[in-house]
Amino acid sequence: MRLILASQSPRRREILAKFFDAFDVIPSNVSEDSKALDPAEHAVEVAKKKARDVYSRYGGTVIGADTIVVLDNKILGKPENKEEAKEMLRALSGRIHKVITGYCIIHEGREITGHVVTEVKFRELSEEEIKWYVSTGEPLDKAGAYGIQGKGGILVEWIKGDYYNVVGFPMKIILELKNLGFKLST
Template sequence: MGSIILASASPRRSELLEQIGVEFSVQPAHIDETPRSAEMPGDYVERLAREKALAVAVDFPGKLVLGSDTSVILENAILGKPADEHEARSILAELSGTTHQVMTAIALAQDGHCESRLVTTEVSFRSLSPAEIAAYVATGEPMDKAGSYGIQGLGGIFVQELKGSYSAVVGLPLQETAVLLANAGCPVWKYWPSSRESQS
């Protein structure tokens, strides 16, 4: 399965692909991520995932290229990665005690053809004190993450309830990724090691 490329430098997406047994190489995509005028959040997230996959696929004929994008949405507004610590604190204060959506899109491109899926997960935060927001921002964890938190890290203690895909909130919806790869003739389970083989 060495013909699969992940069009992302995110270590979290790499870890999730490894979790389901996918062998892949990494080739980050470089695209303009500016939202279009009046573009809906779901359309924006899915467009970026597709553009990332297609941008990398152009340079690798015949290869399967996975592109993904994640955005945190609060009251229909896209909360991206914070520009600085002040913005990170402000975003976390906005999320405190509310329910927001995490939208993650996964796209699989090959030779100009692209299939994609959009996954929306509802995440509810408990109320956060200014002191713990400040302490969390001081760790540096929020600085490279949409919505200024990582559910798989220290920020996991803020989450009161989650409805939907946990892996999508981390950055890659595993079920949808596996379906796209299977539809493209690469079911991930075919590459899982057998315990019988390891014992022989």
């Protein structure tokens, strides 16, 4: 069985490689727009679009995923610039938000979809901390303007749920693949 990750995220690739030896990475060519109003539905819809795009061209077993950060039921995407990153971090400071990953696995023509939610609480951040973190460049390619697995980990007070979900690839996907017959690497 050919396993394909429909993502260009180095973090997703890294997590998948911890559990499976052989897979291909073929990013999708779809936009991440969605008409869904509910954030979880949005993430699942985008994941489906990614998986369907790659599956239609290559077949195999395809994994599509989309991770979003949600604060007050509003999706915080990837910041377009440093100022937007600072605004997002100020909004998240001292507050609880949700990280939602929608996923779609297409296996033998059948779609397995779902989503995983993790709550994250940020510490109260000073303006100096926000400026420092943005100056690292790390927030600019990440939803919600932070990466928990990098220097952004210092911003987090606690999480409730799957850590790997906050990174962008929840363990639920690994377990789904295992249930489909993909052998875990040793």
